[in-house]
Amino acid sequence: MYTIPASGHLMINRDSHAAKQLRLLKKALCAxxxxxxxxxxxxxxxxxxPPVPHTPHAVAAAFNARAPAPSKIRKNMWSVAQYIEQRRHRRTLQAWMAEIFAGPAAPTVFHAWLATLPLSLIVDSWYDGAMRAALAETGRTDVVEVQGVARVDTMGDIWTKTYDLSGAELQPGSTATTVLYTPHGSIKPAANFLIADSDYVEALTEIDIQTPIPPAVKERRTKRGFFFFGCRFDDQMLRTYARQVIKRSSGPHFAVMDSAKLTKNERRFLAASAIAVIDMPAADAAAQLVGTGV
Structure with missing residues (x-):
């Protein structure tokens, strides 16, 4: 049985308690x-x-290598992207993002293991496309990916686009056994990216009433909790999106994180969202879940 943290109190599982929660989470994922x-x-x-940047700071550094931004925004990925869009045009920003994430980022054994499970919903919050690649490598045909898209790149009231694993665009609202939700976009199949501050203006205005969240995500989260793996919440944008994606889900929620590295804002966010921390190195946690090395 899960230990469910109370909202406002940060629960941290260590040692044998962490191992026990991971065993329960493995069963929950398989079910x-x-x-x-x-x-x-x-x-x-x-x-x-990694073949592509694995932090927002690393993306900002990749941008700065191409066009140095003012020092006051230089470490902020979203602000640097906005600076490039304003000074160099949106096409340049898109092209540079495609270069930066050309990779390719090969799936880990953990990605590959998740791809074999009958999961209704997977959320991938980065641009690298590794989870999509893992799903494609299985040969599955019962998966669709719903990607967040920048409104500047679309016409009409469109927040997302839907694709199958071959890269073909599907009708909005198309679903399958597994929905892969990439809220910030992805390099594959069409290089859709929410990256600049301007990309998020309308999304953040509407996200509190859940307009940008796809119906399939709203439906499939209702009776489930969330398991955060490979995530940090040391930026307000990351916290805002995670909070809204898990909104109205039933819980419980867990995150594999190094508790010693948590910022004050991360601790507040995790406690307020009732996300229990499993304090264990990510490689050890992945090996325990998969049952082998990663």
């Missing part, structure tokens, strides 16, 4: 009772330097 919410730190499960 489609919890939603994996994946972040860019998963790219560090493979040895060596």
């Amino acid at each position: 489609d009772e919890i939603v994996p919410y994946l972040g860019p730190d998963l790219l560090r499960l493979k040895p060596g330097q």
Whole structure:
């Protein structure tokens, strides 16, 4: 049985308690009772330097290598992207993002394991496309990906686009056994990116009433909690999106994180959202879940 944290109190599971929660989470994932919410730190499960940036700061650095931004915004990915859009045009920003995430980022064994499970919903919060690639490698045909798109790149009241694993665009609202939701966009199949501050203006205006959240996500989260893996919440944008994606879900929620590295804002967010921390190195947690090395 899960230990469910109370809102406002940060629960941290360590040692044997962490291992026990992971065993329960593995059963929950296999039974489609919890939603994996994946972040860019998963790219560090493979040895060596990730082939694409795995933090917002690293993306900002990649932008600055192409066109240095003012020092006061230089470390903020969203602000640097906005600076590039204003000075160099949207096409340049899109092209540079496509270059930065050309990768390719190969799936880890953890991605591959998740791809075999009968999960109703997977959330991938980074641009690298590794989870999509893992699903495609299985040969499954019962998966659709719903990507967030920038309103500047669309016409009409469109917040997302839907694709199958071959890259074909589907009708809005198309669903399948597994829905992969990439709220910030992805390099594959069409290089859709929410990245600049302006991309989020309308989304953040509407997100509190859930307009940008796809109906399939709203429906499939209702009786499930979320399991955050490879995520950090040290920026307000990341916290805002995570809070709205898990809104009106039933819980419980868990996150594999190093508690010693949590910022004050992360601790407040995790406590307020009733997300229990599993304090364990990501590689160890992934190996326990998969049952092998990653």
